[in-house]
Structures are given as C-alpha cells and as structure tokens.
Amino acid sequence: VQLQASGGGLVQAGGSLRLSCAASARTFDYYVMAWFRRAPGKEREFVSAITWSGESTFYADSVKGRFTISRDNANNMMYLQMNSLKPEDAAVYYCACKPSSGQVRFVGAYAYWGQGTLVTVSS
Numbered sequence: 431v432q433l434q435a436s437g438g439g440l441v442q443a444g445g446s447l448r449l450s451c452a453a454s455a456r457t458f459d460y461y462v463m464a465w466f467r468r469a470p471g472k473e474r475e476f477v478s479a480i481t482w483s484g485e486s487t488f489y490a491d492s493v494k495g496r497f498t499i500s501r502d503n504a505n506n507m508m509y510l511q512m513n514s515l516k517p518e519d520a521a522v523y524y525c526a527c528k529p530s531s532g533q534v535r536f537v538g539a540y541a542y543w544g545q546g547t548l549v550t551v552s553s
Contacts, residue, residue: 431455431542435525438547441515445551449510451525451544461531463501463508464488464540467521467549474524478510479534488534493519517553522546 432454441447449465464479478499479488487499498511508525526540533539 431527433525433527433542433544435523435544435547438523438549440550440552443515443517443551443553445515446511446513447515447549449512449523449525449547449549451508451510453506453508453527455506461529462534463525463527464534465499465508465510465523465525466537466540467519467523468546469518469521472521474537476535476537477523480508481531490535512549515549515551517551520549520551522548 434452435449437447437449439447461482462479465477466474467477468474476490477493478497480499480501484501489497496514501508512519524546525544527542528540
C-alpha cells in the first residue's frame with residue numbers, strides 16, 4: 431500500500447487547511463486510517479483516526495472540535511479538515527493505515543505511512 435499526503439502549506443493562525451491522503455490500494459482492505467504529526471524537536475503524535483465505515487472517529491484532545499477527519503472509500507481518499515489553526519499545530523502531517531481495529535492512537539501499530547506534508551501556521 432502506498433499513501434500520499436498533500437494539502438499542507440502556510441496559513442495564518444485562525445485559518446483553515448484541508449489535508450488529503452491518497453491510497454494506492456482499496457481502502458476497505460485496511461480497517462483504520464489516521465493522521466499523525468511531528469513538530470520540530472518532538473516525537474510523532476496521534477492527531478486523528480477513522481474506521482473503515484467512517485462510523486467511528488478518534489481525535490487527540492488538542493485538536494478536538496477544530497479538526498474533522500473523513501474518508502471516501504470509493505475514491506481511496508482520506509481527508510483532514512483543520513480549522514482554527516494555532517501555531518502549535520505547525521508540523522509535518524503524515525497519513526497512515528493499518529488492518530486491525532485496536533490501538534488507533536499508537537504510532538507503532540500502523541503498517542503503512544505516507545511521506546508527510548508540511549503545515550506552517552504563522553502567529
């Protein structure tokens with residue numbers, strides 16, 4: 431499976447961005463898709479995840495209420511709508527997927543990763 435993230439860029443604090451993740455394989459084969467991010471000098475951290483059906487979504491407390499994850503299985507796409515962006519949201523954002531349903535917040539549980547897209551938030 432190959433994943434490709436896109437949509438990053440420079441935005442002012444309070445602005446919005448929409449990240450996209452394109453998957454090379456049928457997404458229904460992989461139960462959970464997720465976004466992680468890594469800020470300079472920090473470890474990669476969980477942002478959000480979504481199950482195959484889209485019925486269950488998960489968010490880090492730091493983004494809850496501001497970010498929305500979604501997926502389009504027919505087109506092998508996943509999205510992250512980011513609103514009310516803060517300078518602390520600046521990071522490289524990675525999409526990932528895994529076939530099992532557990533441990534959705536755990537970096538090590540994901541088998542496949544995209545290359546990352548840079549989000550810069552100016553204050």
